[in-house]
Amino acid sequence: MTTPRLLITAWPHLAERDSTPRIMWTVNLTLIPVIAAAIYFFGPSAVLVLAASLAGCLGTEWVFKGRAALADGSAVITGLLLGLTLPPGIPMWMAFVGGAFAIGFGKIIFGGLGQNIFNPALLGRAFLQAAFPVALTTWPVIRENWWALRGDNLALPLMSPREVDVLTSATPLGLMKFEHQATGLGKLLIGATGGSLGETAAIVILLCGAYLAWRNYLNWRIPVSIFLTVAALATLTHAINPAYPGALFMLFSGGLMLGAVYMATDMVTSPVTNRGSWVYGFGIGALVVVIRLWGGLAEGVMYAILLMNALVPFINRATQPTVFGTRTAKETT
Amino acid sequence: MRMKFSHGVHPPELKALTEHVRIRRLPFPDEVVLPLSQHTGKPAKPIVRVGDRVERGDKIAEADGFVSSPVHASAAGTVAAIELWPHASGVFQESIRIAVAPYDAQVPRKRIIPDWRGLAKEEIVEQVRQAGVVGLGGAAFPTHVKLVPPKDTTIDTIVINGCECEPYLTTDHRTMVEYPDRVHLGTRLMMKTLGVDRAMIGVENNKPDAIERLQATIPEDLKGKVTVHGLTVKYPQGAEKMLIKSLLNREVPSGKLPMHVGVVVHNVASVATIAEVFETGLPLVERIITVTGPGVRRPSNLIVPVGTMTKDLVAACGGLTDTAREIVFGGPMMGAAQASLDVPVMKGTSGVIVLTDAEVKPQQSYPCIRCGHCLDACPVFLNPQILGQLALYERYDEMNEHHLQDCMLCGCCGYTCPSNIPLTQLFALAKAQLRRAPKAA
Numbered sequence A: 001m002t003t004p005r006l007l008i009t010a011w012p013h014l015a016e017r018d019s020t021p022r023i024m025w026t027v028n029l030t031l032i033p034v035i036a037a038a039i040y041f042f043g044p045s046a047v048l049v050l051a052a053s054l055a056g057c058l059g060t061e062w063v064f065k066g067r068a069a070l071a072d073g074s075a076v077i078t079g080l081l082l083g084l085t086l087p088p089g090i091p092m093w094m095a096f097v098g099g100a101f102a103i104g105f106g107k108i109i110f111g112g113l114g115q116n117i118f119n120p121a122l123l124g125r126a127f128l129q130a131a132f133p134v135a136l137t138t139w140p141v142i143r144e145n146w147w148a149l150r151g152d153n154l155a156l157p158l159m160s161p162r163e164v165d166v167l168t169s170a171t172p173l174g175l176m177k178f179e180h181q182a183t184g185l186g187k188l189l190i191g192a193t194g195g196s197l198g199e200t201a202a203i204v205i206l207l208c209g210a211y212l213a214w215r216n217y218l219n220w221r222i223p224v225s226i227f228l229t230v231a232a233l234a235t236l237t238h239a240i241n242p243a244y245p246g247a248l249f250m251l252f253s254g255g256l257m258l259g260a261v262y263m264a265t266d267m268v269t270s271p272v273t274n275r276g277s278w279v280y281g282f283g284i285g286a287l288v289v290v291i292r293l294w295g296g297l298a299e300g301v302m303y304a305i306l307l308m309n310a311l312v313p314f315i316n317r318a319t320q321p322t323v324f325g326t327r328t329a330k331e332t333t
Numbered sequence B: 001m002r003m004k005f006s007h008g009v010h011p012p013e014l015k016a017l018t019e020h021v022r023i024r025r026l027p028f029p030d031e032v033v034l035p036l037s038q039h040t041g042k043p044a045k046p047i048v049r050v051g052d053r054v055e056r057g058d059k060i061a062e063a064d065g066f067v068s069s070p071v072h073a074s075a076a077g078t079v080a081a082i083e084l085w086p087h088a089s090g091v092f093q094e095s096i097r098i099a100v101a102p103y104d105a106q107v108p109r110k111r112i113i114p115d116w117r118g119l120a121k122e123e124i125v126e127q128v129r130q131a132g133v134v135g136l137g138g139a140a141f142p143t144h145v146k147l148v149p150p151k152d153t154t155i156d157t158i159v160i161n162g163c164e165c166e167p168y169l170t171t172d173h174r175t176m177v178e179y180p181d182r183v184h185l186g187t188r189l190m191m192k193t194l195g196v197d198r199a200m201i202g203v204e205n206n207k208p209d210a211i212e213r214l215q216a217t218i219p220e221d222l223k224g225k226v227t228v229h230g231l232t233v234k235y236p237q238g239a240e241k242m243l244i245k246s247l248l249n250r251e252v253p254s255g256k257l258p259m260h261v262g263v264v265v266h267n268v269a270s271v272a273t274i275a276e277v278f279e280t281g282l283p284l285v286e287r288i289i290t291v292t293g294p295g296v297r298r299p300s301n302l303i304v305p306v307g308t309m310t311k312d313l314v315a316a317c318g319g320l321t322d323t324a325r326e327i328v329f330g331g332p333m334m335g336a337a338q339a340s341l342d343v344p345v346m347k348g349t350s351g352v353i354v355l356t357d358a359e360v361k362p363q364q365s366y367p368c369i370r371c372g373h374c375l376d377a378c379p380v381f382l383n384p385q386i387l388g389q390l391a392l393y394e395r396y397d398e399m400n401e402h403h404l405q406d407c408m409l410c411g412c413c414g415y416t417c418p419s420n421i422p423l424t425q426l427f428a429l430a431k432a433q434l435r436r437a438p439k440a441a
Helices: A020-042 A044-065 A074-084 A092-106 A120-131 A172-179 A185-190 A202-214 A221-240 A247-252 A256-263 A274-294 A301-318 A326-332 B121-130 B171-178 B180-194 B208-216 B240-248 B268-280 B310-316 B373-377 B384-392 B396-401 B412-416 B423-436
Strands: B031-035 B059-062 B077-086 B092-100 B157-162 B199-204 B226-231 B263-267 B286-292 B300-305 B324-329 B336-338 B351-356
Touching: A020 A044, A020 A074, A020 A202, A020 A256, A044 A074, A044 A092, A074 A092, A074 A120, A074 A256, A092 A120, A120 A301, A202 A256, A221 A247, A221 A256, A221 A274, A247 A256, A247 A274, A256 A274, A256 A301, A274 A301, B031 B077, B059 B092, B121 B180, B121 B268, B157 B171, B157 B180, B157 B240, B157 B268, B171 B180, B171 B208, B171 B268, B171 B286, B180 B199, B180 B208, B180 B263, B180 B268, B199 B208, B199 B240, B208 B226, B226 B240, B240 B263, B263 B268, B268 B286, B286 B310, B300 B310, B310 B351, B373 B384, B373 B412, B384 B396, B384 B423, B396 B423, B412 B423
Parallel strands: B157 B199, B157 B263, B199 B226, B286 B351
Antiparallel strands: B031 B092, B077 B092, B286 B300, B324 B336, B324 B351
């Protein structure tokens, strides 16, 4: 018997098959149905916007971290999620700039994967919202002709988009807030409303989220506590003043689904403790309702999540698990 | 009421290779190597010289103090050397090498086996101590120490640990299936010495045949006092503190021992060994061991003399496969990889696992993405995420503030980490560094 060249490694000598790239790519895969819904509703515009924001993210990651960094799939998530938060009619160059900002200032500047404080996709969107407020709040309505662009997607860089002949309308939340006009729940559920690419198809997003939760790739406590908080507060405010929308409308309109399932649950920027996840979800839910009802904006999911992202280190610190035996150790001394 | 401990992980069981394979006896090898330190505590002191003829079962090294254990010749032969030899801890340690006498009948010296029925508590403890019995589950803590609890503690329950939650290993499983009477006799002796009339045997539910055999063989007069409990299959169910939590819902205080909650825990194989000492009069010179893994051609459960070298074990199991790459002593979750095939099996070695290239392929590490999976895995509710970050920056003192000393290095965090951060290794390193340089008071 010849002696093999023995390897020495530390225990444990077994490892779970999950890996960080596997988690990231699975999240990407579950976004496919959401993207498909976006393309169904918004046609070629959806493809163009998503491609542009993806290119912005991947390009920036590639420039600063090299090609190998693209393989972990995290930049793809940022690109897709950013694209899904944008209106279908936005010029491609803006989406590209948003993607570059998301990765550059949302992630690279903090040291890359795992180091960032804020959700990069939302940071990119917040930047676009501040830089191009008009383009970010122009919502085309569903077109008869699927092939038609929903806006001047092809505007030249740094040019303002042409006034194209599209019908625009407010989002359901905008209609509610500024015109006190409710949108039917059925429309909201399937997503046949005006809004961002991923503000639609609530059911699809929920199903994908349920799958991710089952795989333990997202902490179910976060979306559940967001939904419960929003539902409870909306029911309460609706009971006090019926002019405010009810729970179902609040849950299924705007970016709440996408935000609660895909953005708030970003592992890097959400609490590590389960107790903390409840607190964090509650905070997001409460802020969403407050901003939507009393803020100057129709939609509040983005800022709610970004604000709570900033509080995550404190939430973590305050919700450390109780170490086994420390309670009994106190009792005995 | 169904109780269990929280958190933990579910590694693949991988026991199918040997769980139904009958224990067989290994022929005596040409040489055995008996390290003087096979147990927790001070190493034993040799009492033989090179060239001495020893019979099987002769004491060759004396315990040095109370928390120590004697070593006995596991085969008849001549003392070939007392020298530094590769040890399972990864360093060379003082060991007694015995050239086994060829064609020897290996009959131990005639000795008087006292009848345990007539013995006082102290005499039973002394017999156990003289026989060099230590915990066979891995930590190898001298068993007699746990039979003499301090005066100010009251023990009300003996817990017999038959969980064997480590993947691959089937040593305890086969012991329970093939020697259930020894388990019960050992339990009886423990109950007698500790003056306790309740013993609970905890077995993971993946060993239904063991549970059934143990239940069917409980002696008439112990019925009601000795109970067998099927437990959730979850790692680390066999960790003392977790097992006590599962069986009795008692939480051992941080920094304390099971006896502080009135419990003594013994591994099922140690219990069977105590019985064997009183049945045969032989001290602990052989043990049951699982040799398994994809890297060995004929996985087996073996009775081997303590001190058998790995190469002899592997040869008895058909040899290594071409892809064998790593040899682990103990279970895959907490076992230590070995650098040499000359490393001998010790009293506390419960298994030898040979892994192949496929299992030990180095994995790329990624930055921590704060997924929190390690927090959900840690059975003692630490925060391995923050501990890992601190360890990377060598901030060991701060790790103590985050309860590093409660970490039992069970490997759950390292097992579950999707970024392949060697958390458990970092914590072991941090503990070692803190031991080396205790903080100036």
